[in-house]
Amino acid sequence: MSVPARFQSNDRWQQIKSKMGGWSLTTYGILAFAFLYLPILILVIFSFNDARSVSKWAGFTFDWYGKMFKDGQILLSIWNSLFLAIVSTIISTVLGTLAALGLERYRFRGKTAVDSMFYLPVIIPDIAMAIMLLLFFNMSGIGFTPWKVNFFGARLAVPYSVIIGHVAFNTSFVAIVVRARLAQMDRTLEEAASDLYANAWQTFRRVTLPMLMPGIVGGALLAFTLSLDDFVITFFTSGAGFNTLPVRVFGMIKKGVTPKINAVSTLMLAVSLTLVVISILLSRRSGDGDSVQMGF
Amino acid sequence: MQRKHLFALIAILLIATMALAACGGAKATEAPKPAEKPAATEAPQATEAPKEEAKPTEAPKEEGVKPADEIVVYNWSDYVDPEMYGMFTEQTGIKIGEDNFSSNEDLLAKLQGGATGYSVIVPSDYTVAIMIEEGMLAELDHDNIPNLKNLDPEFTKLYYDPGNKYCVPYLWGTTGIGYNTELLENPPKSWKGIFEAKEDDPWFGRMTLLDDVREVFSAALIYLGYDNNTQDEAQLEEAKNLLIKAKKGVSGYDNDNYEDLVGSGENLLAHGWNGDFLQAADEYENIDYYIPEEGGTIWIDNMCIPANVTPEQKLAAEMYINFVLDPKVGDMLGEYNYYATPNKASLEIADPEYKDNPLVFPPPEIRAKLHFIKPLGEFESVYQRLWDEVKSAQ
C-alpha cells in the first residue's frame, strides 16, 4: 500500500459522521431483510387461504395443512430433502475447504488445470450435467443402491448417486467461498504460531481453521441451500422411489399452483428453523466461548 | 495469457481422459452391449439393464412367476384418486409407491438415460409412439388384463398402438380455450381472435398461450387450415410469422398457472388443457372452456410397462393396469380428475354430471375437429428452432 502523507483532523465531525453511518447501515440492514422476507410472508399467508388460489384471499383455513399431513409422500420427501442436504453439505464442505487450501496456498505445476476443474461445476448448465451423470452412473454401474438410514425416526433410502451428484456441484461453490476468505487472511499469525508450536497440524487446528471459519460457514450455508433447492440434478440422478421436495413440487405445479404447496413450504421453513434454533442452543450450551469465536 | 488458457484446456481434457481410462473397465464392458440387440445402435439404450435384472426385456412366458411385493408407478402428480392405491393393496397385497415427473420430455430423457425401477409409466400418446419405436416398452400380456374388454373400442384402434399391444389408455382430454365468464361475455369463437387480436379487444394483452412448441404450433397450423403435424417448411414459416405477430397481444406463455390467472381475473382467457380449467372452475365458478371453431388438439395418457422391468414387476404392473380398468375404479379416476375415461363400462355407472359434461366428453361434431400431435423425429429440431425464433422476437 502506498500511503500519501496527508493529515487532516476534524475529530468531532468524524465522530458524528460515523455515528450517522452506523444508523443508516442499520436501517439499510432492516430494509434488506424486509425485502428478503416479503415474498416469504406472502407465501405463508396464502398457505392459510380458504380457496384453491394463491393470489386471491378468500378467508382463513387450516385445510391445506390437513391435506398435506395426510399426504405421507410429501412428508417423506421433506425428510429426504433434509437428509440429502445435510449429508451432501458435510461432504462438500470438507472437500471444498481442502480444495480451497490447496489452491490458494500453494503453487505447483498444473495448477491452472486444477483451478479450472473447480470452476467448471459452477459453469456447466445443470441439465447437461444431470443427463450426463445419469449416463455415467449407468455406464459405470455404480450409484443407484440406496443408503438405508433412520433419520429422526423416518426410514429413508437415499441412493448414493444423488448424494454424489449434489457433492459434485456443491464442492466448487464451497471452494470459491472459502478461497475468498483465505485470500484475504493475514498469514503473520500462522507464521508466529508455527514458530511457537512447531507442529503443522496444531497450527492448522488452532489458528488457520478458526480464522477460516466464516468462510467455511458461509460455504456450508450456500451448499445446504443449493442442495435443498435443487431439482434437475436430483430428478435425473435419483432412482425409482426416491423423491425430494423440489421433485414433488415440480410435479404438483403441473396441476396448478395451490396453497397446499405453500403449506408444504411453510412446514419446510418451520422444520429448518427449528433445526437451526436447536443447533444454535446446543452449541451455546456446550460453550465454545473460550478461544476464538467461529463466525457464529 | 492466451497460450496459458489453451494449455489449461488441453490439460483438462487430458485429465478427463485419464479419469475415464480409470473407469474404462466399466465402459469397455458396457459398450458392446448394443450388439445384443441388433436394432439398437444408440449407446444409452445399451445401459438399460443393470445387473440384478438378468433378462428383463422378454415377456415372462414361464409359469409360476409371482408378482412383485411392491411396484413404483411413475405418474403425473395428483393423477389418481388417493384411495385407489390403498384399494389395490387391499385386493392384491402389492404395495405401490408413486414417483412424479413433470413433463413427457423429462420422463423420456430419464428413461433414455437408463433409469430403472419403474413398473408402470404414464406417458402421453406421442411419447408412447416414440417409446415403442425406441424399443423402450414391454409388450403387455393380455391374458393378465381381462378387463381390457371394458375399453371403448375406439381406444383399441389408436394410431400409436393399434390393438393395445404396449399400452392401455388411462385418461384423455383436449386442448382449447378457457375464459373468465364474469369479465368476458363474448370470447372469440375462432382462433383468429387469439392470433390476430386487435388492441381494442378486451383480451388483448390479457391472455396466455401454452409454453409448448407443438401445442402452440398445432393451434396456429389448425387456424391456418394446415395439418398440425406438417413438415412443410413454407407452412411452418407462415405459422411462425403469425405467432410472432400474435406475441404483442399475449401476456405470457404458461403451462402451470394459467387457470389461476384466468380465474382471479388477471387474464381474461388462456390456451390450455380442459381438465385444468374444469378443476379451477370448481373453485372459481367463473371459468368456462371451449374448443375454437377450427378445432383443437386431443391427447391421451396411457399406462405402459418399461422394457427393463423384471418378470415379477411386470406381472404386478399388469395386475395394476387390470385394476384401473375395473368399471368402478375407472369411474373414480375420471371423476376425480375431470378428464375423460376411455373405459366404456365405467361410463355406464358414472354420475350423469360427469358423463354428460360436453367439456369433458366433447360431442361427435367437435370430436371430428380434434387432432393428435404426432412425433416427427429429427424434424422436431426444425420446430424447436422456429419456436426459439418466436420466443426471442421482440
Next chain:
Amino acid sequence: MERLRRHPELQAWLILAIPVIFLLIFFMAPLLIVFVYSFLERGKYGGVEWVFTLDNIRRVFDPLYFKTFLRSFYIAIVTTLITLGLGYPLAYFIAKSPPNRRGALLFALMIPFWTNFLIRTYAWLTLLRTHTGLINVTLMNWGLLSKPLPLYGNDFAIILGLVYGWLPVMVLPIYAALERLDESLLEAARDLYASSGKAFWRVTWPLSLPGVVAGSMLVFIPSLGAFVTPAILGGGKSLMIGNIISNQFLGAHDWPFGSALSMVMMIAMLAATLIYFRWTKKSESSL
C-alpha cells in the same frame, strides 16, 4: 514431516488429492461424455448415433443463439451489478454487528431460501401481477396510480427475481472476507486519511475484493443460465441461453447439439472466469 515441509508441492497434492480425485471421477468423467457427444450425430429421440460430425459445433454459431447469448449476458451483468450494490452493504452490516448476533443474521439471510424456489417465485408473481397483483391493487386503491404499472412479464421482473434469488450468494463470500477485518488497520487508516470514505476505498474495499470477485462470479454465472425465473416472472416471452440448452435436451431430443451448446458456453465462461480472476488478483496486488 520435515520432508513435507520442504516440499510444498507434495504438500499441496496431499491436501488436494481427495477433492481432485472425487471431481475427476464424478465430474470430469461425465463431462467427457458431454464432450464426446458434441461430436456425434443425434439419435432420433435422444441419445446419439456413433458417427463423427462437426455439424453441432457449426450450428452453435447461429446468429439467433448469439443474439440470445448477448441478451442473457446483459441480464446477467445488470443482475450482478444490482446484487453487488445491494449485497455489499448487507454483508458489511452483518460483519459489523456484534459477534454473538452474526450467526443468527447469517441464518436469517439464508432461511427464506429454504422454502421452495418455485413457490418463492410464484409469491413474487402474487405481488407483481398487472391487474390483480398486491402492489398495483394497493397503489390504485390509495389513488396513487390511475393505470397499473407493468411490473411483470418484462425484464424488470426477471432481474428483480434474479436479484432476489442470488442476493444471499453475493453476501456470503463478501461477509467471509469482511468478517474480522483487522480493526487496528482500519483505525490507522482513519487516522491517515481525511475521510472515512477514503479509508474505506483505500483499505476495506481492497481487502474485501476477493469476496466481491467470488460473489460476483457466483451470481453472474447462474444468472446467465437462468430459465425458470424468466419463464415465470418474465411470462416466458423472452429466450435465455439456459432455455435453449434445456430445450435441446428435452423438447428437440437433440442431445449432441445440447452438449455442443453446453461445451461452447462452458469454454467461453471458463476463459472469462480465469481472465477475470487473474485481472482482479493483479489489480489487488498492485494496490
